[in-house]
Structure formats: C-alpha cells, structure tokens
Amino acid sequence: MTVIANAAEAASPPPLAARASAIGGSPVRDILAVTARPEVINFAGGLPAPELFDADGIAAAYAAVLGDGGEARRALQYSTTEGEPALRAAIAERTTVRGLPTGPDDVLVTTGSQQGLSLLATALVEPGDTVLVESPCYLAALQCFAFAGARVVPVPCDADGIDPAALDELAARERPKLLYTVPTFQNPTGRTLPADRRAAVAEVAARRGLWVVEDDPYGELRFAGVRTPWIASYPGAEDRSVLLGSFSKVMAPGMRLGWLRAPAALRRACAVAKQAADLHTPTVNQLAAARYLADRDLDAHVARVAAVYGERRDAMLARLPGALPAGSAWNEPEGGMFLWVRLPDGYDTTELLPTAVAHNVAYVPGAPFYATGPDPATMRLCFVTQTPAEIAEGLVRLGAAVGTEG
Incomplete structure (x- = not known):
C-alpha cells in the first residue's frame, strides 16, 4: 500500500460541476452586501418593509x-x-x-x-x-x-x-x-x-x-x-x-x-x-x-401594508421627474414592489452603479434580468422599504449620481 508522505504529494480534489462554475451569483444579493451601510438608501432589494410586519x-x-x-x-x-x-x-x-x-x-x-x-x-x-x-x-x-x-x-x-x-x-x-x-x-x-x-x-x-x-x-x-x-x-x-x-x-x-x-x-x-x-x-x-x-385576519393586514406601499410608490413617482435626465421613462404599477426605469440612450446603469453607491444610494442594474440582449440603460427601483422622506432623499442622491455620470 502506498502512503502519501505529506500534503504536497496529495492530488487536487475533483473540480466543481461545470454548472456551478458557469452560473454566477445574484447581483441583487451582491449589491445588498456592498450597500449594507446604514447611510445608504437602498432601492436595490426586494425586501418587504420590516416595520409593517405583524x-x-x-x-x-x-x-x-x-x-x-x-x-x-x-x-x-x-x-x-x-x-x-x-x-x-x-x-x-x-x-x-x-x-x-x-x-x-x-x-x-x-x-x-x-x-x-x-x-x-x-x-x-x-x-x-x-x-x-x-x-x-x-x-x-x-x-x-x-x-x-x-x-x-x-x-x-x-x-x-x-x-x-x-x-x-x-x-x-x-x-x-x-x-x-x-x-x-x-x-x-x-x-x-x-x-x-x-x-x-x-x-x-x-x-x-x-x-x-x-x-x-x-x-x-x-x-x-x-x-x-x-x-x-x-x-x-x-x-x-x-x-x-x-x-x-x-x-x-x-x-x-x-x-x-x-x-x-x-x-x-x-x-x-x-x-x-x-x-x-x-x-x-x-x-x-x-x-x-x-x-388573525391576514387580508386586513395585507390591505394595510398595500396602502402604505401605494403611498411610497406615489412618493417615488412624484420625485422621479426631477431626479432623472430628460428622456427617461418609467412605469406606474398598480401594486407590487418595483418600478422599472429606462434612462436615455448612452447611459449604462451597471457602470453608473459605483457612482451611485458613492452618493449613498443603490439600485439594481437592469442588464442581469435579461436572458439575452440586455438593455444597459435600465434599472429596477424598489419603493416599499423606505419611507417617503427617505425616498425623496434617495432620489436626490440618485439625481446627483446620474448628473455626475452624464
């Protein structure tokens, strides 16, 4: 029987499965890790508002x-x-x-x-x-x-x-x-x-x-x-x-x-x-x-949560025109947690993200959400986790970041 004398003689372990090496992590989770600082107003996560939990x-x-x-x-x-x-x-x-x-x-x-x-x-x-x-x-x-x-x-x-x-x-x-x-x-x-x-x-x-x-x-x-x-x-x-x-x-x-x-x-x-x-x-x-x-009455609880989320969506919609460059476009959802924004041609929200984080605000670039043919000018904004006042301040910071980039 052959005995390996020391670790230097040991063979390397088998490699990871190809799929584990080929599939990247979640950009959303990576952004959340980077922006965990309390001073960052984070529009990146898909997190429910914790103060509204029952x-x-x-x-x-x-x-x-x-x-x-x-x-x-x-x-x-x-x-x-x-x-x-x-x-x-x-x-x-x-x-x-x-x-x-x-x-x-x-x-x-x-x-x-x-x-x-x-x-x-x-x-x-x-x-x-x-x-x-x-x-x-x-x-x-x-x-x-x-x-x-x-x-x-x-x-x-x-x-x-x-x-x-x-x-x-x-x-x-x-x-x-x-x-x-x-x-x-x-x-x-x-x-x-x-x-x-x-x-x-x-x-x-x-x-x-x-x-x-x-x-x-x-x-x-x-x-x-x-x-x-x-x-x-x-x-x-x-x-x-x-x-x-x-x-x-x-x-x-x-x-x-x-x-x-x-x-x-x-x-x-x-x-x-x-x-x-x-x-x-x-x-x-x-x-x-x-x-x-x-x-408990879950439906009544959800109605209360949805009402607050509606107010926060409205707060974001009211501030977007002053925060984003002319030619930007966004939707007005009737529920849920997200707004989808497209900046004018020539903007790349992935390249812009570090500048936004330096201004203590974060979002998710749109490109990773596409199976093919990503649109680099898109971004996802979550409007439910912050209060209207925090949303207003966050969009001021985003506007400064976009202005710096432009």
Whole structure:
C-alpha cells in the first residue's frame, strides 16, 4: 500500500460541476452586501418593509403552537413532505376564494416559492430543454433554469407583458418544455399581464403543448385597479398550469413558506424532488402560519401594508421627474414592489452603479434580468422599504449620481 508522505504529494480534489462554475451569483444579493451601510438608501432589494410586519401576531402564533404540550411536540418533530394538513387546507381555501377551485391535496408546501421553482426545474427540465421566459425576467428564475441545464429563450414583451402572438410563434418553432411568467406586478418591471393576454397564453399553451409556470408572490399587494384572475383559471390551462405562491411578501419572508399548486402527477414528482432536497419545510413554521391564518385576519393586514406601499410608490413617482435626465421613462404599477426605469440612450446603469453607491444610494442594474440582449440603460427601483422622506432623499442622491455620470 502506498502512503502519501505529506500534503504536497496529495492530488487536487475533483473540480466543481461545470454548472456551478458557469452560473454566477445574484447581483441583487451582491449589491445588498456592498450597500449594507446604514447611510445608504437602498432601492436595490426586494425586501418587504420590516416595520409593517405583524410581529405581535406572528409571535402569538408561535407561542400558541409551542405553548401547548401536544402541539409543541408535534411542531418540533419531522413532518410529511407534502406539508402540514392545516396549512395546506388554509392555502387551498384562500386559493378557492380567489377564483381557482383548489383542495388541500392539490397543494405542496415549499420552503419559499423559490424552492417550488427549483423543484419544478428538477421534475420537468432535462439538460438542453427549452424554457421560455419573459424579457426581462425574474433573476433567480434565470439562475434556476440555468442550473438545470435549460436553454432559456426570452419571449418578446411590451409594457403589458408577454406578446401572445410572439409566444405562439416561439412555441411552434422552439418546442419548449414550459413558459415561466410572473404575470402580476412582475419582477423586475412591475407590469401586469391583462386578462385577454392571460386567456391567449392559456390557449397557446394548450394548443402547442407546454406547461405554464405562474409565479405570484406579489399579487395580493394591490393598491390600485382591480384583480386579474390567474392564468391557471382560464380555459385550456387546467391540466398544464402550475401556480406558485408565497407568504414572504404578505406575512414574513424569514418564515420561508411558499406553496405549489399543480396537477397530481407533476405535484407527486415535485414531492419526490423535495424529499431529496430537504425532506420537508420546517414543521414549526407551518403550524405557526396555520395558527396565524386561523386567529388573525391576514387580508386586513395585507390591505394595510398595500396602502402604505401605494403611498411610497406615489412618493417615488412624484420625485422621479426631477431626479432623472430628460428622456427617461418609467412605469406606474398598480401594486407590487418595483418600478422599472429606462434612462436615455448612452447611459449604462451597471457602470453608473459605483457612482451611485458613492452618493449613498443603490439600485439594481437592469442588464442581469435579461436572458439575452440586455438593455444597459435600465434599472429596477424598489419603493416599499423606505419611507417617503427617505425616498425623496434617495432620489436626490440618485439625481446627483446620474448628473455626475452624464
């Protein structure tokens, strides 16, 4: 037997998987790490306003779960992969009330809706499969599909979102496995897909034979306009739609609670993938959420939060004209957390970011949100985390940074 005499003679360990080396980190998280200084007014994150959390109500829910001897033991024990029955029932009821008939068995509880997306990529996507996404697209979805080895193809979009005719053409030519969309208050653009286009997307999916993965983390945060039904509720989408939901933006992101509603065979495949990933979502968090939903009025809480977010959106909209150069453009979302801004041609928001940070303000450059063909003049601004006064000051700083760059 050969014995290695010292560490110098040892062979190097095997390299990382190619996908781990090829996929970069999240620019949003990198920016948050750089801008953690308290003096920085940060429009970069997608963070709910922490002062609006119902901390007392959530604490009471945990206390109720852990204070009862029997439920405390259960809360600290392993659970089923599919999720706690009480929470699945509550999610199913909320979904049904909002126009999509759902039973508890239709729901898989996930560790945040981000895990739901990862489970779907595991269950559906083979290396080389084509996945269609919006342009621009939620950044973590691009990462997720890239890790799965997918070929990611953007669908042309306008101010209202996906162009159904372009989707039909791409679906016919590319034969994709799925379409991923955030149709309500989209991340990063804040836009909402109108009802007629949702119906058209469902029709294209049925005729061309592809899955529709509908991610809805922001839909309840509406402060203007009227609710638009989920794509999953339109004719043709019943057997090929997946709806992802989350409590992160309406209850607390630290609880890491999301869910996946899907047809039975796909849901079972996702449950098997979840068993391999984490066995189950933490029991205590599930039971606390179920207790919160039973004891508190989440809808009333969300309405209060949305009203504040509306005021903050208005504060940002009021100050943007004086902060940005002539020729800039932005949208006016009816809910959610984000504004999408485009500076005039010639600006590059990635190159501008260090100057902005030097002025103690931050945003997310738009380029990383594009699967292909990024627009360097775009940026995402989150309007919910700061007060109106902080928003006003932050835009003064952004205006100074843009002026310095220009």
